[in-house]
Amino acid sequence: MRRLLQLKCLPFASVFYLVMMSSFAQQTFIRAGRVVDPVSGTTSQNQIIVVEGRKIIDVGRNINIPANARVIDLSKSVVTPGLFDAHTHVCATVSKFADWLGVDYFDMVLLNPNGYRAIQGAVHAKEMLEAGFTTIRDAGNSGKYADVDVKRAINEGLIPGPTMVVAGKIIAPFGGQFRTRADKQFLYNDEYAFADSKDEIVKAIRENIYYGSDVIKVVVDGQRYSYSYEDLKTIVAEARNAGLKVMAHCQTPASEYAAAKAGVASIEHGWTIPDSVARVMKEKNVILVSTDFTEEVLLEFGHPAERAKAIHSRRVERLARAYKAGVMIAFGTDIMIDVENRTRGEFAIGYITSFVEAGIPNAQIVRALTTTPAILMGMEQQRGRVAKGMFADIIATEINPLDDINALKQVRFVMKEGSVIVNKN
Ligand SMILES: [Zn+2]
Structure with missing residues (x-):
């Protein structure tokens, strides 16, 4: 009986596994030490940015990172919109x-x-x-x-x-x-x-x-x-x-x-x-x-x-x-x-x-x-902020640009529309 169940379950499980993997493959979880919001001129601490495809689908503190997920660790950095x-x-x-x-x-x-x-x-x-x-x-x-x-x-x-x-x-x-x-x-x-x-x-x-x-x-x-x-x-x-x-x-x-x-x-x-x-x-x-x-x-x-x-x-x-x-x-x-x-x-x-x-x-x-x-450029709904629904255009620096704007001269990480371009971390 057990063997039968295993056999029956296997194809379903493997399909399920593949579906899960492919959706994980599309998602990237960025651990951000701080995220700059240009509108309020403030930063939020310890944020998780969820990127799927070209866009940010979620940002927040209490987001679960699934096992085996693709994670980019910017926990010691300050993230600013591109x-x-x-x-x-x-x-x-x-x-x-x-x-x-x-x-x-x-x-x-x-x-x-x-x-x-x-x-x-x-x-x-x-x-x-x-x-x-x-x-x-x-x-x-x-x-x-x-x-x-x-x-x-x-x-x-x-x-x-x-x-x-x-x-x-x-x-x-x-x-x-x-x-x-x-x-x-x-x-x-x-x-x-x-x-x-x-x-x-x-x-x-x-x-x-x-x-x-x-x-x-x-x-x-x-x-x-x-x-x-x-x-x-x-x-x-x-x-x-x-x-x-x-x-x-x-x-x-x-x-x-x-x-x-x-x-x-x-x-x-x-x-x-x-x-x-x-x-x-x-x-x-x-x-x-x-x-x-x-x-x-x-x-x-x-x-x-x-x-x-x-x-x-x-x-x-x-x-x-x-x-x-x-x-x-x-x-x-x-x-x-x-x-x-x-x-x-x-x-x-x-x-x-x-x-x-x-x-x-x-x-x-x-x-x-x-x-x-x-x-x-008429893009305020798509770009310019690290927020849900925006394109994943993200940079990171060691120092908070709100404290020292010259930090932007030393960009250590660049992501454009979900693709990592620079990662010196
Ligand atoms: Zn000119």
Whole structure:
């Protein structure tokens, strides 16, 4: 009888066992010493994070870890949501001592074929991810949609990289930025769509969306002429028709004001942000992506020491002012150069120094790196927090970034959508 029972039970038991094993195989239990919540600016102790597939399915203190479960021990670490860089250019590398009035920048566009630009993008994207940036918004200067290709390869699992939101071609009044339009017609610059009239603007936006852009990037004031408030209204409306947001490069008070009033999602750089602009930004929930080059980056760009100091202190002063005025700020770096012995991700996280210098509290810097850019990219229900239902985008550090924000420069563990990318524990 017993033998019979065993025999009868065996097939059932083995099927049951296989089902259980396969569900365990999909689940990972992370023991986290502390978990940072950017919304409240606090940490919870001794949490178990349950990851299944690409998502977090539970977080809490009293969660049972089944025997034989896959466990990642971060019990001595502080877990923070994966970081965001809301302004990258992974497919671009200009000479460190670029002549920004044209020649070196134009060199990059003319001499590097699209395939090479995509390979640069793949390398930089991986470097960003390994430093803890699980999501990036790429702001164009990406050849002929090389950013779209890099994003696709990441999403298909061909190469490692962060979740990417890509801008494709930058839309701008004739000439774009710098001097990237030669008077020789055959020296064509793929990176910009020059659009001046309303029809040209609408067509440029539609083309961009057709070829895979997730966000519309406009350069409002790269030349002596700028997009007007009316132009910007057209841009925002046309992008919105397809469910896209607009990121607006602005450097002058007039264009910052016009862009904010027209309802762009973010002002990129925003070098001035007077009170009048801050007021409209707050009214319209426009986020500042402040791209505050550190003094070190400016030196790398070839600025003499005194000039680097002067530019940097002006930037920090206006960042402090925007923060005090209550403008929402998202972390963005705008890096387009490579430096020796440092990956682009390691270089990017260095920008937190500018936030510290602006007197922004650590908890708010963490928000600028997580929940605020998640809102900017329309991902606040999916990313930016370690919580049930979110994608499992997780980093860990030895020190609590709420105590010392520089902890984020030493990320020891990175998980993107449930896959472990870095584990130095
Ligand atoms: Zn940029």
